[in-house]
Amino acid sequence: MKKLLEELTGLHGPCGNEQPVSKWVRDRVTSLVDEVRVDALGNVFATKKGTKPGPKMVMTAHMDEVGFIVKKVEANGLLRFEKLGGNDDRLLLTQKVQLRTKKGLLTGVIGSISAHYAKFDDASKVRNHRQLYIDIGAKNKEQVTQMGVEVGTPVTWKPNMEYLGDETTGRFVGKGFDDRAGCAVMITLLEELDRTDFTGTVTAVFTVQEEVGLRGAQVAARQVEADVAIALDTTAVSDTPEETMDGTLAIGEGTGIKVLDFSLISHPAVKNALVSLADEKEIPYQLEVFPGIGTDGGAMSLANNGVPTGVLSIPSRYAHSPVEVIDMRDLVATKELLKAFILSLEEASRFTFIEE
Structure with a gap:
């Protein structure tokens, strides 16, 4: 994923001016899916049909950068x-x-x-x-x-991705990991699904203008039918020594399974399914409660008649700066848990609020 992430973060795409990223993503995923389209705002929709009928699953990550x-x-x-x-x-x-x-x-x-x-x-x-x-x-x-x-x-x-320290750390420093890292996870997953049987339909939505109020996701969410949705984004860790840090989320300790942020209270059935899968597959994870952040998941959850939505967060230090830091182990854990979730879906899978 390193080369993919380097290419993505090298692209120039601040909020409302994501054209180079939209074009690059569209061209990259075309051969991996059954249908690709770009809407009027620049959101990229890439849909892949499974080998068996089943639920419609949507995953999202935003292309814009501050x-x-x-x-x-x-x-x-x-x-x-x-x-x-x-x-x-x-x-x-x-x-x-x-x-x-x-x-x-x-x-x-x-x-x-x-x-x-x-x-x-x-x-x-x-x-x-x-x-x-x-x-x-x-x-x-x-x-x-x-x-x-x-x-x-x-x-x-200015684009500047490189290893933090050296390759032994497994950590990278650069600009735009928020949320080109999530885009890299989705593209990698589409590549792996291209060689894997799964149930239902998966639509990857690469959104625009997330950093100015989830605007792209609000428009995109109205254009897709979804039985369940997972948003991917980076999240700010609290593992450095400043007095405001509380140590509840750390880099290198696994993907974040969202419980709550200011845009979303994760759907209990989706959150619980992610936790169960992470435990079963021994995928490292952290439960995330952080009201200081919002993601496209907030917009997806309110679409149409309401969509059961969860979020997987990639831990990040120094967010919204030219020297954001992420750990490849967290990136891989996020991809593996999302893949496990998709492969766990069956024709009868439902994410209801009340368990009968």
Whole structure:
């Protein structure tokens, strides 16, 4: 999955500007499924039919990443910007970014004062992103235009995936794991299902604009019939020493089986099925209660007449930064549990709220 993840995180696709990712995913999965389509917002639907009739299962992961968008070009060639998704102002200074223009990709940096000026500044001050700027090396507004940058040009962190430490750690650092990691799991699973008998129908939905309010999933959910749904996303761990961390979720300890977040209370029958399968297959997992996050599962659960929905979470450190960290063991555990869930489905499988 490493090569797949590297290709996915190298793509430029902030919220509302996911075109390169939508196209890449569509082309990658076409040979693996029976039907592929892209809707008006950019959501990619990939449906694969099983060898026997059975329930309609939907799995989702979002393609967008947090980023920025050019708001204004200053006379001296510096660029003002707005956020696309939940970026923390404390993380922005002196980071490399990548701009996507009609002429190609450009490298920029979010500027800051030199360390030599720090003694004349308020060291405790966190400047709002609207006070910051992106420097692409241009001398003036005219040169910015010549380079292809305009108001509305999308911006992401500069792609930079590599091993954290070295290959012995099994951990990777880079941008966009939220949620290209989930996309990588779904694509890998579609590859494995291409050689496996299963019951029912599986539809993989790669969604857009999750980071700005689950917008793609809200639209996508109305377009599919589902008897059960599983959303895949990364989740923030709490295993570092800051005083706000409580140690309830750790990197490298297995996939997270969602109990609750601010967008979803996981359907009990789906959550219990995932826990039982993880125990049976000896797949490492952690139960996740984290109200500080939301996923496409929240939108899926409210679709049509309501869909029994669960979530598998890939633990991540330093989320929404250019140096997100994930562990390959968690990625594999997520894929294995999702696969076990799909293969456990039978023609009569039902996920009812009240057990009779």
